[in-house]
Amino acid sequence: EVQLVESGGGLVKPGTSLRLSCVVSGFSFRGYTMNWVRQAPGRGLEWVSSLAGSSGSVYYADSVNGRFTISRDNAKNSLYLQMSSLRAEDTAVYYCARAGVGSGWERGAFDIWGQGTMVTVSS
């Protein structure tokens, strides 16, 4: 079964760090562009970051650029999001998603999603 499982969320204070993990199963992780998308409580979806499957290129939303780092460990079938200098506005459910369909080099629609992990930034 194709599955993404996120972990690592929790309640943290502003200015601190947190690392999210996404474990992949049921498909060959190596060739896909993987993504993080977040959703603040009661709000819409916000793309956060992508890591291209072939080139390893990384991309970030302006709102997190310089504070968040996306990475992957192919041997562990895992995607990570290292978050630092966290702010109250980073409070959200963070989803891991696979860009698995659609035309375009190293990009596509998000066909597989995890259940999400909640990050709350509050003093």
Add this chain to the structure above:
Amino acid sequence: AIQLTQSPSSLSASVGDRVTITCRASQGISSALAWYQQKPGKPPKLLIYDASNLESGVPSRFSGSGSGTDFALTISSLQPEDFATYYCHQFTSYPNTFGQGTRLEIK
């Protein structure tokens, strides 16, 4: 960044109705557009990719159209399970962006 504007923001409809949600991009994105359905407490579910391709397993009452800057998601005959929030998403360039969402409610 490319902005996506969905219309309407919310919509009330009845079972059996035909509904259309539109998504307008601030610049041309060819056909690199997807539509998702999200229910409360659940992750989004992909419905349509490349503007008009139906994702495997998605009922045929869902269809997508458009290219360039103007796109539409149509549900031909609403079923009770279709009441949810719908989002468009452009993936032609980074940063990827999502529309603000359209909440489809039961009339």
